[in-house]
Amino acid sequence: MNSKASKILGLFLVLTVGFIIFLARVFDVATSNRYKDITIKREIETPLRGDIITADGYQIAKSQKRYSVSFNPANVDPAKKEVFVKLLSIYSKKSESEVYSLLKGDDKIIVATDIDARDAKNFRQLSTVLDKMQVFIPKRVGGRFLRYGLEVVENEFFREYPYQDSLEPVLGYVKVEDMGGLLGLEKFYNAALIPSQKGVTFGQRDVGGNIIFNEKTKNSFRQDGMSIKLFVNLKLQKEVERILDEAKPGLLADSIMACVMDTRTGKILTIASSNRYTPYSVQQGTLANMKVDFVQYVYEPGSTIKPIIFSMLLEERRVNIGEMIDCKLGRFQLGQKTVVDEHKMGIVPAEYAIVFSSNVGMTQLALRMDSSSMLDWLKRFGFEQKSSVDLPFELVGNIPKKAQLSSEVVKGILGYGYGMRCNFMQLISAYNIFNNKGVMVTPRITSSVVIDGGAEQALPEPATRRVISENTASKIKNILIEVVEKGTGTSAKTSPLEIGGKTGTAHIAKNGIYAKAFNSSFFGFANDSSNRYTIGVLVVEPKTKHFAADTAVPIFKKIVTTMQEDGFLTKPSTLP
Incomplete structure (x- = not known):
């Protein structure tokens, strides 16, 4: 066998062995308990209270969810630290040096708090990217290996009044605890504004902790409250x-x-x-202003x-x-009684x-x-x-x-x-x-x-x-x-x-x-x-x-x- 044929045969054998290893790896990932989490996950999505909108299209009262983002530095693969820092810096708007300083901790670190739904969605997308890049090290939990990465958690449901005191006290406000209307229009239309059903997703989760959507997944969509539109300009x-x-x-x-x-x-x-x-900034001297004197x-x-x-x-x-x-x-x-007039008229x-x-x-x-x-x-x-x-x-x-x-x-x-x-x-x-x-x-x-x-x-x-x-x-x-x-x-x-x-x-x-x-x-x-x-x-x-x-x-x-x-x-x- 000449030298050229030997090289071709050797290359073929290397590729064949590599392909066999790849198939074995895929089979291992698909079947091994090391990466497959057969536990069930239940996610709850809080529904939103309806908005109050003026005749000229302004949301004078609206609802937002607020979220926090966290991770555990011990779960970050040292070999992937640089890419993690660069990506997290972009999404969190922190400098790379700030992110590096966060990695020095050994417990859960809060990256961001009080962020809105749009930013939360972006962080969730980042979490998926990091998971695919295997930036986080799998940890053994109860006989299984799970990869805990970037966590985006719903904190609270927040009622916002962007125009502050405009239309108060007629507009009213809601309770912080359950977002139920207390006064004004918020109270009068509470039954329409209040959400009727939480969103619930129930199914198996993957190695990154995300729910797998398949025929076994059970899902009920959240039902937000209705918004109301005013004649007020x-x-x-x-x-x-x-x-x-x-x-x-x-x-x-x-x-x-x-x-x-x-x-x-x-x-x-x-x-x-x-x-x-x-709303939510009422001083002692303005308590009387909460009464709708009309x-x-x-x-x-x-x-x-x-x-x-x-x-x-x-x-x-x-x-x-x-x-x-x-x-x-x-x-x-x-x-x-004597009745008197300012204008003194006769007949x-x-x-x-x-x-x-x-x-x-x-x-x-x-x-x-x-x-x-x-x-x-x-x-x-x-x-x-x-x-x-x-x-x-x-x-x-x-x-x-x-x-x-x-x-x-x-x-x-x-x-x-x-x-x-x-x-x-x-x-x-x-x-x-x-x-x-x-x-x-x-x-x-x-x-x-x-x-x-x-x-x-x-x-x-x-x-x-x-x-x-x-x-x-x-x-x-x-x-x-x-x-x-x-x-x-x-x-x-x-x-x-x-x-x-x-x-x-x-x-x-x-x-x-x-x-x-x-x-x-x-x-x-x-x-x-x-x-x-x-x-x-x-x-x-x-x-x-x-x-x-x-x-x-x-x-x-x-x-x-x-x-x-x-x-x-x-x-x-x-x-x-």
Whole structure:
């Protein structure tokens, strides 16, 4: 045999022996207990609470899982240390020297904590790569050899509020322990937002500790909570919050609330408070801010009740537009109580009791009402019952009992908003009737739920009901426009819009007596040729000024101007 043939034969024998060794190695890996782990592994995937999304697409509350990454330096093969350091440095964003220092330990080392799902996925991919490269040394465990590598562990379920205190306290927050809704929208829609099922994967695991997906693997997918989408526009919300924040210090007010509602549908575009909090960062002084005062602060409405009483009189034909009444030059004796006016008028048209806010005029008009009828009308307008806005823990306030209305004093002062209590949402719902042709619409913050796959399912349309005739609603609306054109609300005028509303300045009762403290409010509407909005502003206990014309009305005006700038209402013409 020549030399060349001998070399070819030798090479063939080497390749044959090498191939036999390779096959033996594959057989060993596939059958030997050294590398095959026949144990069963169970993995649980925590489902997520649904998000809360504004009308302009911002996730104002969202859920994230947080993870940690660890490894044991004793399990790293010294021969593979360099490649391990390079790869871990890239993924962990630590310097190579930092990673080398981690390898000096002899116990579990935490590489990263509080990472999000995206980073966790990247680390899991790295773990798979390291396992395939056999960077980690197999360890004997209970008669078997297992390779323990990079561990990515789910730490906790985290609720995030990216815009901090925006939309609080209406938005609410959740418990850290179980992510159940505690307050606000988080509480009201908890059943929809809360996840329904954990994800569970059950099957054999491979040498790297990963579940083998085959016909024996059992898997149930996690079922996240549904997300909810709001009618609230975050841009407008933040702008209105800024308006309230700027007004509060100058007025030294306890709080200021404002709400903008689409008149036809009840959709709430903004529902803002000056008293907010950032979830999980609540300081002792801001605990009171967690109460949703739109439905939990009940107060005497004062003069804002006058158009409502007047509409009852119109419906029962107990008063006529243009009918002359005597306002007694602003002073009227009602039993032992003296009723006084800021504007001292004599004989004037009945509607001037609203336009110039005459307590004397409204007292006399209220006395014309039958007690039972008066109470029935107040209930028809939604008082002493829930407004049904989608917020929890609503307080309904109270109206006098029929027996109490047998007193002329009780009935008379009810005509200008004392002797009853209501909440903000009840009052804005009542005013919406005048701008909506006599029909009441339930106010609503949430538009739809977002189910699996991202499909939106609109919530049922709220019930509507006629409260007063279209004719009466039109008359009251015109009176409210007069209030702005020449009465107590003139500073609300905004060209080229149709603006109407009613001021209210009411004493606050403390310890059973009326103190020198006031709530100031302005409830009304702003319309153009295409849009109709009902808007309410309540200033609680302002101390530098207390008349609504000086407190609530300027805030109303700024909100309307902002809505013009943002395209919700027509801007003034720039033409000469």
